[in-house]
Amino acid sequence: MAGSSIMDNLFQRTLEDLIKGFRLQLVGESALISKAVEEIRREIKSTDLDIKSIALQKLSYLSAIYGIDMSWAAFHVVEVMSSSRFAHKKIGYRAASQSFHEGTSVLLLITNQLRKDLSSPNEFEVSLALECLSRIVTIDLARDLTPDVFTLLSSSKVFVRKKAIGVILRVFEKYPDAVRVCFKRLVENLENSDSQIATAAVGVFCELSSKDPRSYLPLAPEFYRILIDSRNNWVLIKTLKIFAKLAPLEPRLGKRIVEPVCELMKKTGAKSLMFECVRTVVTCLSNHESAVKVAISKIGELLVDPDPNLRFLGLHALSDVAPTHLWAVLENQEVVIKSLSDEDPNIKLESLCLVMAMVSESNVADISKVLVNYALKSDPEFCNEILGSILTTCSRNVYEIIIDFDWYVSLLGEMSRIPNCQKGEEIEAQLIDIGMRVKDARLQLVQVGRDLVIDPALLGNVHLHRILCAAAWVVGEYVEVASNPFELMDALLQPRTNLLPPSVRAVYIHSSFKILVFCLDCCLMQNQEHVSSLDSSNLAVGYSGLVAGKKHTETRDFASCEGPTHDAQNEGFSPQNSMDSSEQLAVQNNAVRIVTQDQTSIATSLEKNNFTLESIVGLLNLIELVLSPLAANPDVEILERARNVLSFVQLIKAEISDNSNQNVDILDKKDAQVSAIVKLMCDAFSDELGPVSLNAQGRVAVPDGLVLNENLDDLNAICGDIELPSSSSFSIGGPHFGTTSDASPFNLPKKEETEPLNESASLLEHRKRHGLYYLPSEKNEITYDDYPPPNDPQKKTNLNDESEDLSKLAGQSLSLKKRPNQTKPRPVVVKLDDGDVVPISVKKPEPRDDSLSGAVRDVLLGSEAKPSSSQSNPSDKSSGTDKKNLSSYHPSEIKENVIGAEMPDQANPNRKSKHHGRHKERRRSPRKTIEGGEHDQRENKKSSHRHNRHKARQGSSSPLNVAPQTPVIPDFLL
Amino acid sequence: MIKAVLVLNTQGKPRLAKFYEFRPVEKQQELIRNVFSVLCSRAENVSNFVDAESIYGQDARLVYKHFATLYFVFIFDSSENELAMLDLIQVFVETLDKCFRNVCELDVVYNYSKMHSILDEIIIGGQVLETSSTEVIKAIEELSRLEAASNSINLVPKSVSGWRAR
Structure with a gap:
């Protein structure tokens, strides 16, 4: 046995050998590590401390550099630490400070070792122990070793003393009662003439005051x-x-x-x-x-x-x-501007911040222009930083600084086209948000949306898909202000849309549906107008004429009226060749609009877009042609929507083609049917969408029998075999709808809807097995109006709560900063009363170490002589369970103490006292009692609530501690 | 307060890693990787600050200096001055230079334990205690003497007793 020890001793690899091995790299690194660890595991069990300590040293090295776990060796660490030889001790202590933590069980065993070394005459041993203590100190260690550290605070050796000062900070953090013992000596060290000691002491106070300055x-x-x-x-x-x-x-x-x-x-x-x-x-x-x-x-x-x-x-x-x-x-x-093109990314970012700080409503356009130019020139990362900060700044406080929304919307369009732009989601959200909030911007918005969806080149860019989604939604939702619905339809149905992800494509299809409905409606209305202008006695005849379209068996009057319409359609509005001529027309229309400032009237666009039966039939054919293949699309969103549109198209077509060979009576009926259907769809889409309050969901009554608290994790198990598409839902509303739809119980059916159709059999099976059904169909009466979903909660909101009127006007910036050169007034931006944007929760940093500051205050205010009745159980207190103690140490109190006594005429913005004041009964400081006399006169001077409360509490305050206090900030300083 | 001191080489291999708050080893390794991935993407002659909040958490700052094949990295919070930390890196490197006479990566690799001793003289518990490299070297020399003495004293009795015991 002894022999093997000798052999081990002779052939043990030292740390240096190990490092050499790593440098040679004869075998792979991981193989070398596992071999070394194996070796260490054997060696560390040796009874020879030399072998043990070297093994431990190697292990610490592997742990620090290669991340090898060494917690298993904790007991060996303790053994090596307790060696009487300094070299061993050093290895042991270093290993301990590297690997021990609160949860290490052997920590209990080292208290005495630490105490012995802290009081060692060898300053290097003391230093080792201090260094280790600074890293691993726990409540127990701190409590037990405070006296030893206290002694070292006045050590004659600077070398030891400064380290003790450094360690005392950690001790205070763990065991605030140490303050009572050590604080005075720490303050004395602050005044020490030795610069090393002063450095250490000031450092400690800097840390302490950063947590609780008061x-x-x-x-x-x-x-x-x-x-x-x-x-x-x-x-x-x-x-x-x-x-x-x-x-x-x-x-x-x-x-x-x-x-x-x-x-x-x-x-x-x-x-x-x-x-x-x-x-x-x-x-x-x-x-x-x-x-x-x-x-x-x-x-x-x-x-x-x-x-x-x-x-x-x-x-x-x-x-x-x-x-x-x-x-x-x-x-x-x-x-600052020059720094935007600095080579250093930090400097660029910082200067971008500054540029954004300079933005105001008068210069936002100019600055944005400059920045967009920089973005074009910058590397992708910084480019997106720029775009991101423009987007954030401009949308701040519901577009506070934007006056010209037409400009801003065009800017969004321009930003989308920047090659490196990856801010798709943000731009998407803002496009939709502006559409909903700013009515006057819709014309320009649709224009921008049109330019985006019409460009086939953009469809290939993955980062743009979100933006295109928003653009498609916008052109569909606000088609009534569009210059040319037919070209929009072409754009939405162009072949390259197959490059889009399914969720976006579904939006495209749905938007085309909206446009179709709009066109049909216009067509009907237009002809209705014609009829009435003709002063026709029989409305039915007029109607049949309009549906019959080109049939020349109609009255001559009507035909003559219809004639020019045909021409116009043939010239410019045939869906097949509209692309080329539509540009020109759009420009014309735009010009007209700008002159008349008539932006939303359906009548005007009616005049400009002549909806004839021929164009409608063309439209229907086009839709049928494009969407038919999608009726069997594996993605359920696309499939559903495509089928919806297709069946609608077929319905309308059937009506139209039928009536050519029917008599007038039936025509009348059919016609009424068509217009009824179209009317229904129009109504479905005509509801204006607005921003939804964050709290909207909370105001929706929970249906009977719906358990919201049920753990939906179970769904994962149930839906395990159902393949969910990566983009599971088409939350078109972006972040504003997010909360509503996420928390919504209707999410459940939606998830299931996304299941492909061919699995419907298994789905049925599932439902049977797990008793899962779609929710009651009360909200599905309007079958086609299930999009976008957040519409429903919003409606309910309006019904439920009148006070939550959505249309709160926000013209305050106008009244505040009206500029003379402002040619056009800022449009109305819809805001919600109770905030529709995510509130920035200003978290006040709660003073964590209340007990620490309480202890410090006690010492500083000279009450350390007080029997520590309230701190009788230190571990209790520091673990934060003793509520009364904690609250009684709140910083606000010292504020009142200090301020109350010293500066009666100083108004104090003391927010905290308001919150915590009511807890402060346990320990009223004597200062209060002294103040009592001053109170009456002071109260006349200022009617601060705080002082009133303050006085009211006075009665209940018990004179627990009666230590006399001195003014805490000498007058010379103030 | 200083939260961590790292020395990495330009290949991302850590040569010294000292954390002043406990972190599990996996977290340490992850942090080292993250730091290196940021550092290696930075050009020469740019500022020495890196936004460390994403790497280390709230209020964390990072300064580094690049010497030959090594990065010296200090991670700290708002209680320290950034420029002072850069100076401290300088002090640390100067001390190494004096200790090893023209320090190079190999010295750092083979003198792992001495590196720690030096650092412990400068920083304790995250507090900067010594900023003069002469003082540090004085302490280190004495420390090595003590270590050597403790070894030599024990060498004879132990081997003798070892033989006897047999």
């Missing part, structure tokens, strides 16, 4: 002194960081430090310190104009520095200052 306000004088006296850049930077946190809480502090900060900024040669000064000024001293001016001049220097790091930071600081001092950005406008 508690450290009382230390402001110490920090101020450091700011004035210190010559160490590291210390100064950290001090500035602390002040950046403290100054917003105490306005007079800002006044006090602004001068030394400016001095530093001007004098220092260190760029890092200078930049920190600049950052401090722009983030928290931005109301001190003179300081901001100095800072901005410094930023100006940074912006033209050859070092890209400084340029980047300069731009960064500029975007910090932009919200409050936009002039600073405008002053540096040229540099």
Whole structure:
């Protein structure tokens, strides 16, 4: 046995050997690793600590570099740590700090080892233990070792002391009660003349104050002194960081430090310190104009520095200052714009941010133009950054800054055509959103949509499919403002649409359906008009004439009237050859429209589009030709929609062709049928779609017997064998409908609908087996109106709640910023009362370590002598279960304490006190009692709610702790 | 606070990885890969900052420096100054240079443990404690002496006792 140990010892590979092996790479890396681990597993069991420690060293190396798990060796780590030899100890400690964590069970075993090493006379052993403790400290370790670390805080060896200071931060985080013991000594270290110790202490306070600045306000004088006296850049930077946190809480502090900060900024040669000064000024001293001016001049220097790091930071600081001092950005406008073409991606992004910050409603068009030009020249990634930020900025607050929607819609069209554009979804959402919200933009929208769908080249671009989907929807939905429905129909049915994904293609088909219905309706109406203009006594005759179309057996009057219509149709509106001449016509129509400003009237478009029977028949034939093959499409969306359209077409066709050889009476009836059908479809599509409130779904009553809370995961098992298409639903409404349709119980049938038809037998089987059925058909009465689905919740919303009127007008920007050169008023943008956009939830960072700040405050306010009755169970408290304790330590309290006593006439925007005030009964600080007298007079001066509440609570406050307090911020500072 | 220090070579092989908060090894490896994929796509002569929020989480920043075949990467939060961190990388590299006399990747590879010792002198628990390379070197030299001493003291008795025990 001993022999094998010797052999192992002689032939064991050291870490260096291992590394050499890796470099030689005779076998593959993974083979080498598994071999080494195997070796280590054997060696680490050795009783010889030399062998064990070397094995452990190799294992730590493999773990850190190659990600090999070493948690299995935890006990061996403890063994090696406890070796009396320093070399072993070092390996053990390093392995521990690398692999131990809260969940490591052997952690319980090392407390004594750590304590022994922390009190070792050898400073390097102490250092090892401290380093390890900083990484693996747990609540238990912190509690048990606080006294040892405390002793080290005043060690005479700087080497040990500074490390103890670094470690104390981690101890505080885990075990806030340590503050009571160690805080004073930590503050003393802050004042130490040794710069290493001061660096460490300031670093700790910087970390502490970043989490809960309010508690450290009382230390402001110490920090101020450091700011004035210190010559160490590291210390100064950290001090500035602390002040950046403290100054917003105490306005007079800002006044006090602004001068030394400016001095530093001007004098220092260190760029890092200078930049920190600049950052401090722009983030928290931005109301001190003179300081901001100095800072901005410094930023100006940074912006033209050859070092890209400084340029980047300069731009960064500029975007910090932009919200409050936009002039600073405008002053540096040229540099910013120039930076857009910098080779550094960071700089480009930052300058893009700044450019977007400059956007206002007066310059949005110009800036967008510049940016789109940049986008064309940039690499794909940055191009999309640019497009993305244009889209976000312009759509902010429901298109707040957009006045000319025609321009914006054209811009969207233009952006879609940028080769690298990958913002399809965003553009899709906005096209539809604008269509729904801005009535006046629809004309241009349809125009843009037409240009997009008509271009066969665009169909091949995958990134454009979403945009095309929106364009197709727009032209279908708002076809009444289209210049030429026939060419739209051609575009929607063009052969290359087979390149589209099924979900988009379904939208295409459905849009063509809408257009068809519109054309038929117009045709009927047009002829109705003709009839009435002819003053015909019998409406039925007129009707039959219109349906019979070209039959020359009709009265001469009618024929003469019909004649010119025919001509027009033959010239320009035959669907087969409309492509060439339609362009010209569209332009004409446009011109007419712009002159008359008559944008939506159906009558006008009726006049321009002469719907004759011939053109309609052509249209029907075209649809039949194109869609017939789709009636057997494997995708259910396409199939459904194609069949819908086809059967409708067949119905109409049958009616039309039949009536040629019928007598007048039957014609009359048939005709009435056609118009009834068309009327029905028209009504189905005529409902205006609007934005849907996020809460709409919540207002829809849940049908009886529907269990919404049922776990739908079960569906996966049931639908397991059903093949779902990747794009399972055609949520045309984009994000605005997302919530509604997602949460909707109607999702369930929709999922099933997507199943291909040929599996319908198995589906039936499924339903039988699992008892799953489509939901009650109450909403499916209008069979053709199932698209788009969110329409339904919206209708219900309107019915259910009158107060949620959809059409809230948003003309406020007009009244606010009317510009003289504004030729046309901003169109109405529909907004919802209760917000139809996803609310940006402003999460206030909850102070996590309430108990820590509470402890700090206790120490700073001099109440550490108090019997720790409320903290009798430390582990309880730090784990956050003791609610009363937590709430009683809320920072708002110190605010009240400090402010209440020191600055009675300072208005405090203290938001937190409102929320947490009611918890504060347990521990009222004596300050309150002292204040009691001042209250009456102060109350007259200001009627702040807070103080009223404050006073009201006074009665219930119990004098739990009665330690006397000193003013926390000495007057000299304020 | 500094969250992690990484040294990678230009092929993406980690040469040193030190995390100041516990992370499972798989996460560490993933992070190293992510960092490298960002770094290797960056051109020379561009700024040394990388947006690390996507890599490391909220409020994370990353600075790196490229020396010969190595990337030195520091990941930290808003309590540190970016330029100061760049300086710190400089301090670290200078210290290595002094320790190994003209440091190259091979030194870093073979002196894994010494690299750690050096780093531990500069940073403890994510806090920067020492910014002077002379101080660091002083400590490191003493540390190696102690290590060597502890080895030599024990070498004789152990082997002798080993023989005797047989």
